[in-house]
Amino acid sequence: MQIQLNHLMPIPLQDKLRQRSSDIWNQDVTFKPGSWVKIKAPSGTGKTTLIHYLYHIRYDYTGKVQINGKPWQDYNKNELALMRQQEVSVVFQDLRLFEQLTARENISLKNVMQSRPYYPVEKINEMAARLQVSHILEQSGSTLSYGERQRIAIIRALAQPFQWLFMDEPFSHLDEENTQRAAALIAEECKARNAGFILTDLDNDQHFTYDVHYHL
Amino acid sequence: MRPFFDLLKKIIQTGVGKSRFFMAAVGLGIAMLLILIAIQAHTNFTQLLYSSKNQNETADFLVINKTITNAMMGQSAKSIFTPEEIATIKQQPFVQAFGLVTSSQYKVVIQAPGDLHFATDMFFEAVPDSFLDVKNEDWKWSAGDRTIPIILPNDFLNLYNFGFSLSQDLPQISQETVKALPLQVSISNNLVADPYMGHVVGFSDRISSFLVPASFMSWANAKYGTGTVTGTSRVIIKTPDPSNPALVKFLKDNGYTTNQDKLKFSKTRLIVQTIVSVVGFFGLILLFFALLVFSMFIQLVIASCKREIQLLVILGTAPGQLQRYLLKQFVPVYIIIGILSLLIVTGLQYWASATLATHQMQVSTWPGIPVLAGTLSVLALVYIVNLVTVCKYVNAI
Numbered sequence: 088m089q090i091q092l093n094h095l096m097p098i099p100l101q102d103k104l105r106q107r108s109s110d111i112w113n114q115d116v117t118f119k120p121g122s123w124v125k126i127k128a129p130s131g132t133g134k135t136t137l138i139h140y141l142y143h144i145r146y147d148y149t150g151k152v153q154i155n156g157k158p159w160q161d162y163n164k165n166e167l168a169l170m171r172q173q174e175v176s177v178v179f180q181d182l183r184l185f186e187q188l189t190a191r192e193n194i195s196l197k198n199v200m201q202s203r204p205y206y207p208v209e210k211i212n213e214m215a216a217r218l219q220v221s222h223i224l225e226q227s228g229s230t231l232s233y234g235e236r237q238r239i240a241i242i243r244a245l246a247q248p249f250q251w252l253f254m255d256e257p258f259s260h261l262d263e264e265n266t267q268r269a270a271a272l273i274a275e276e277c278k279a280r281n282a283g284f285i286l287t288d289l290d291n292d293q294h295f296t297y298d299v300h301y302h303l
Numbered sequence: 304m305r306p307f308f309d310l311l312k313k314i315i316q317t318g319v320g321k322s323r324f325f326m327a328a329v330g331l332g333i334a335m336l337l338i339l340i341a342i343q344a345h346t347n348f349t350q351l352l353y354s355s356k357n358q359n360e361t362a363d364f365l366v367i368n369k370t371i372t373n374a375m376m377g378q379s380a381k382s383i384f385t386p387e388e389i390a391t392i393k394q395q396p397f398v399q400a401f402g403l404v405t406s407s408q409y410k411v412v413i414q415a416p417g418d419l420h421f422a423t424d425m426f427f428e429a430v431p432d433s434f435l436d437v438k439n440e441d442w443k444w445s446a447g448d449r450t451i452p453i454i455l456p457n458d459f460l461n462l463y464n465f466g467f468s469l470s471q472d473l474p475q476i477s478q479e480t481v482k483a484l485p486l487q488v489s490i491s492n493n494l495v496a497d498p499y500m501g502h503v504v505g506f507s508d509r510i511s512s513f514l515v516p517a518s519f520m521s522w523a524n525a526k527y528g529t530g531t532v533t534g535t536s537r538v539i540i541k542t543p544d545p546s547n548p549a550l551v552k553f554l555k556d557n558g559y560t561t562n563q564d565k566l567k568f569s570k571t572r573l574i575v576q577t578i579v580s581v582v583g584f585f586g587l588i589l590l591f592f593a594l595l596v597f598s599m600f601i602q603l604v605i606a607s608c609k610r611e612i613q614l615l616v617i618l619g620t621a622p623g624q625l626q627r628y629l630l631k632q633f634v635p636v637y638i639i640i641g642i643l644s645l646l647i648v649t650g651l652q653y654w655a656s657a658t659l660a661t662h663q664m665q666v667s668t669w670p671g672i673p674v675l676a677g678t679l680s681v682l683a684l685v686y687i688v689n690l691v692t693v694c695k696y697v698n699a700i
Contacts, residue, residue, distance in 0.1 A: 142617075144617050164616075164621070164622050164698070165621050165622065165623060168616070168619050168620060168621035168622070168624075169619075169621065170619075171617075171618065171619025172619040172621075183614055183617070183618075185313075185314055185611065185614065187313055187314060187611075188310065188313055188314065192310055192313065195306065195310065196307070196310050196618065197618060197619070199306040199307045199310070200307055200618070200619060200620060200624075204306070247619075
């Protein structure tokens with residue numbers, strides 16, 4: 088699945104962004120299938136906005152986001168839902184877990200959204216164990232710390248098929264050790280699927296062997 | 304889908320306003336019950352009226368004449384049907400057959416034979432044979448016959464036997480005796496008088512008149528008549544259903560009258576029809592409000608879970624999945640209500656048929672196809688309204 092940006096420009100940030108150069112905004116960019124992409128961005132340059140555009144939950148832009156040569160707008164609600172179930176996955180900066188569900192239920196929500204579970208329970212348990220959140224799986228989402236939520240959100244994003252994984256500062260609340268574990272798990276899962284990812288962060292990092300770097 | 308729906312159950316709280324939903328469900332149940340009862344009552348009533356199982360044959364003969372009012376007294380011409388009026392009556396949809404009652408244009412005197420010392424002035428009338436309830440081989444007359452077959456009204460003999468004879472100390476007479484009596488009939492006009500023999504061949508419950516065969520009537524009118532045609536003041540019709548309100552209205556509107564007893568059922572029928580319609584109407588009104596409350600309930604559920612539903616959609620839940628899930632929360636309730644209503648109506652019908660059977664009125668033991676169709680259409684309507692509402696509000700998110 089190929090992602091192309093054509094002169095993409097967020098309308099609210101237009102004036103600000105025109106005054107500085109960017110590798111992404113107002114450029115023609117193509118993300119090749121399976122490539123691991125790092126986008127480094129200082130605060131306020133539209134990092135989260137970009138992820139939302141890529142995932143098509145914000146639409147206030149000029150230019151185009153093309154998925155397989157077709158703008159997002161041309162996909163209807165059902166096709167979009169299918170894409171989100173099968174082809175693209177996401178770790179939001181604000182995580183977006185359901186507080187009324189337990190950690191395990193939050194994960195399995197994505198796991199069972201398609202007609203049959205993507206991963207067996209054992210696999211989910213194993214991933215939880217690797218990120219050291221096994222003990223909080225049965226706790227309600229509202230009682231979890233931010234770091235715990237972040238790891239649950241990562242596991243949730245991995246509990247579905249995808250060709251692209253979008254991550255918005257996925258390790259912002261994790262210590263170095265947990266970050267390493269999470270990155271290793273993500274890399275493994277992406278390799279298993281031959282999938283690419285787009286990761287946005289404030290700084291440079293060595294968590295992955297990135298194919299491409301961009302400055303936002 | 305099962306595990307996913309289990310999770311949705313925790314996210315989308317349908318418990319909000321549960322009491323409202325319960326009230327709406329009860330409303331739907333009552334509405335359904337009223338509609339089904341109205342349908343079944345109508346079916347039963349139709350069955351009672353028209354079914355061959357019910358003995359009271361409804362096709363009936365009515366003798367119609369104009370109402371004699373004080374203003375008309377002394378002007379016999381006013382009670383005569385004009386050809387236009389006759390044509391109008393013939394055209395009515397409830398008139399299956401139509402016949403004129405021909406009256407005699409000559410004088411008739413009847414005398415009992417022998418020592419009975421009974422003589423009376425009389426008149427004859429004639430109707431087409433197909434309107435008679437007396438079937439008798441002797442009921443025929445051809446030119447030259449000196450014996451005239453006569454049909455008397457049953458009421459006439461009853462009046463004599465139970466009214467006149469008892470008070471006058473005269474013997475009561477049986478139908479057989481009357482039939483055996485050779486009556487002396489004198490037919491005359493102002494010029495000639497001829498003797499004939501009268502022979503009573505039967506008694507009619509249907510037509511209150513002294514009837515002779517139509518063939519005799521036309522022959523005698525030609526022979527003894529004054530030449531002036533007096534016209535028809537009574538007609539006879541055959542109608543499949545004397546209780547038809549349209550017939551009653553037609554008679555009333557035109558100032559015609561007939562044996563009111565035969566129309567009595569019409570009033571009952573009108574009342575029953577009105578009650579059934581009112582019940583059905585209230586059922587429909589109630590159904591409408593139940594649908595309204597259901598729609599508002601669905602709207603409330605979706606609005607109260609708007610954030611959750613938005614997040615579900617962001618995570619990739621298809622609108623179809625949400626719609627299916629929401630409908631699954633409500634539709635089983637409707638189906639249960641439908642089945643319950645159907646069961647109650649079945650029970651009522653069973654009871655009604657047993658009760659009516661003791662009065663020799665046969666209706667079917669089980670509710671008919673119309674009730675089943677009614678249940679299905681109400682359920683289909685509720686389902687469609689729900690589907691439309693759910694789709695509308697889910698897509699709006």
